[in-house]
Amino acid sequence: MSSRPTASLLIRLDGRARGALQQQIYAGVRRAILDGVIAPGTRLLSSRALARDLGVSRTTSVLALEQLLAEGYLTARRGSGTYVASELPDDLLRPRAARRSARPRHPPLSRRGTALVATPQGARRLDGPPRAFRIGTPAVDLFPVRLWSRLAQRRWRAVTSAQLDYGDPAGLPQLREAIADHVQAARGTRCGAEQIIMVAGAQQGLDLVCRLLLDPGDTAWIEEPGYPGARSALVGAGARLVPIRVDAEGLDVGAGVRRAGDARLVYVTPSHQYPLGVPMSLPRRLALLKWASAARAWVVEDDYDSEFRLGARPVPCLHGLDVDGRVIYVGSFSKTLFPALRLGFLIVPPDIQDQLVAARTASDQHPPALDQAVLADFIAEGHFARHLRRMRGVYRERLEALAAAAERHCGGALRLRPARTGLHVAADLAGADAGRVSREAAARGVEATPLSAYCADRARAANGLVLGFGALRPEAAARGMERLAAAIDAARRRR
Numbered sequence: 275m276s277s278r279p280t281a282s283l284l285i286r287l288d289g290r291a292r293g294a295l296q297q298q299i300y301a302g303v304r305r306a307i308l309d310g311v312i313a314p315g316t317r318l319l320s321s322r323a324l325a326r327d328l329g330v331s332r333t334t335s336v337l338a339l340e341q342l343l344a345e346g347y348l349t350a351r352r353g354s355g356t357y358v359a360s361e362l363p364d365d366l367l368r369p370r371a372a373r374r375s376a377r378p379r380h381p382p383l384s385r386r387g388t389a390l391v392a393t394p395q396g397a398r399r400l401d402g403p404p405r406a407f408r409i410g411t412p413a414v415d416l417f418p419v420r421l422w423s424r425l426a427q428r429r430w431r432a433v434t435s436a437q438l439d440y441g442d443p444a445g446l447p448q449l450r451e452a453i454a455d456h457v458q459a460a461r462g463t464r465c466g467a468e469q470i471i472m473v474a475g476a477q478q479g480l481d482l483v484c485r486l487l488l489d490p491g492d493t494a495w496i497e498e499p500g501y502p503g504a505r506s507a508l509v510g511a512g513a514r515l516v517p518i519r520v521d522a523e524g525l526d527v528g529a530g531v532r533r534a535g536d537a538r539l540v541y542v543t544p545s546h547q548y549p550l551g552v553p554m555s556l557p558r559r560l561a562l563l564k565w566a567s568a569a570r571a572w573v574v575e576d577d578y579d580s581e582f583r584l585g586a587r588p589v590p591c592l593h594g595l596d597v598d599g600r601v602i603y604v605g606s607f608s609k610t611l612f613p614a615l616r617l618g619f620l621i622v623p624p625d626i627q628d629q630l631v632a633a634r635t636a637s638d639q640h641p642p643a644l645d646q647a648v649l650a651d652f653i654a655e656g657h658f659a660r661h662l663r664r665m666r667g668v669y670r671e672r673l674e675a676l677a678a679a680a681e682r683h684c685g686g687a688l689r690l691r692p693a694r695t696g697l698h699v700a701a702d703l704a705g706a707d708a709g710r711v712s713r714e715a716a717a718r719g720v721e722a723t724p725l726s727a728y729c730a731d732r733a734r735a736a737n738g739l740v741l742g743f744g745a746l747r748p749e750a751a752a753r754g755m756e757r758l759a760a761a762i763d764a765a766r767r768r769r
Contacts, residue, residue, distance in 0.1 A: 299338035396502035397723040404745035406754020411745040441643040443635040445472025449650035462590030476606035476618040484511035495540035499728035517730040524554030527561040545580035546695040566600040579609040579696040599623035675748035679755035697744030706765040714761035
């Protein structure tokens with residue numbers, strides 16, 4: 275090993291170390307420059323002198339210096355020699371603390387961008403795996419992972435070069451046909467496979483529809499309380515949002531017509547209102563479709579978890595009542611299978627199908643083709659229908675366990691509202707502020723979202739919580755409810 279000074283710095287060459295001697299010289303000089311050992315403008319030894327000083331060939335020293343010259347750390351002056359550059363690449367010579375504290379001066383966000391990042395996101399998730407009472411997560415502990423893995427392996431074993439290329443922007447035809455068959459049998463509507471457009475989850479579908487159909491400043495109805503993701507999609511499109519209250523029959527269509535009868539779009543969750551859980555009554559559904567037809571407005575129906583009817587008769591989707599082509603149906607596999615799949619779909623009227631496909635192409639071309647193929651097999655071979663049947667029984671059991679735990683631990687302080695569908699339930703609080711209970715629950719490792727998190731006017735929100743039960747085994751629900759009861763007691767004391 276050679277260790278010799280070179281122009282006020284020490285370069286160590288180790289013949290046993292990984293990397294050529296040229297690379298060791300390059301790294302040693304570069305580190306000395308970045309650490310300030312050699313100041314900008316300092317003249318270095320010539321390549322011949324450097325080679326002699328280090329005991330290497332001149333070719334080795336020349337190659338190291340040439341690399342530093344090419345990267346901008348050194349400059350060559352004709353007839354004078356080689357010097358450390360006065361301005362280094364990426365301004366790396368500044369002290370690290372100064373680099374951390376410096377803030378680049380960028381233009382401000384757009385007005386829509388500013389509004390979008392300021393939009394409340396609803397439920398707050400704690401770090402870690404599913405816990406009490408997380409909203410939106412199904413029974414991922416019971417998903418048939420081995421079956422899905424076998425289907426995926428079968429697809430990969432038979433994959434062709436064509437399947438590794440770009441696919442159909444509208445989605446895999448086999449999957450679209452399977453979805454069209456399923457919604458006609460399970461959701462009481464009719465559509466052709468050509469009306470199905472695959473998207474990377476329902477949120478992307480909402481964003482795509484809102485950007486395609488709305489101009490900045492257009493008016494849109496949203497449910498109050500309602501789904502924050504829809505609010506974000508509408509804000510991102512520049513829409514003017516008009517919150518319309520939800521009562522025991524769902525969206526109050528009459529109130530919407532009085533407040534903004536010229537709206538261009540309305541977002542609804544008619545089968546299982548998010549987050550209150552009430553279904554929209556038939557008179558309200560017919561009134562909404564009648565208004566939309568007269569006003570030439572779009573109705574975006576988010577049918578996110580209505581597959582899980584807990585003992586009640588299925589409610590047909592709003593799309594099945596539409597005879598004027600006003601309804602765009604948004605479906606997702608995040609609740610029926612698992613959220614990480616990131617696959618959803620739109621059912622769109624034939625006259626805008628090509629436009630939506632073009633917009634879909636501009637977004638991200640198409641969802642992962644092989645994931646679509648595995649899902650198509652999962653549906654076509656009957657596994658999806660069997661999984662849904664099994665999950666309906668599981669969720670009924672988990673809801674019953676949640677209700678029993680609430681009665682046992684919380685008594686009259688927490689009253690669950692009737693739940694006939696889905697994976698969450700709204701609950702009214704007595705004697706404690708919901709926001710404070712939510713914070714106390716989070717301190718105890720429990721997610722309990724206040725109803726106000728879903729309201730544009732939080733001051734008028736009901737004093738209640740939204741509790742998810744889909745991911746909770748009965749014993750976990752009991753433990754979580756015990757902690758929530760402690761959070762309610764703590765919130766009461768702080769009054």
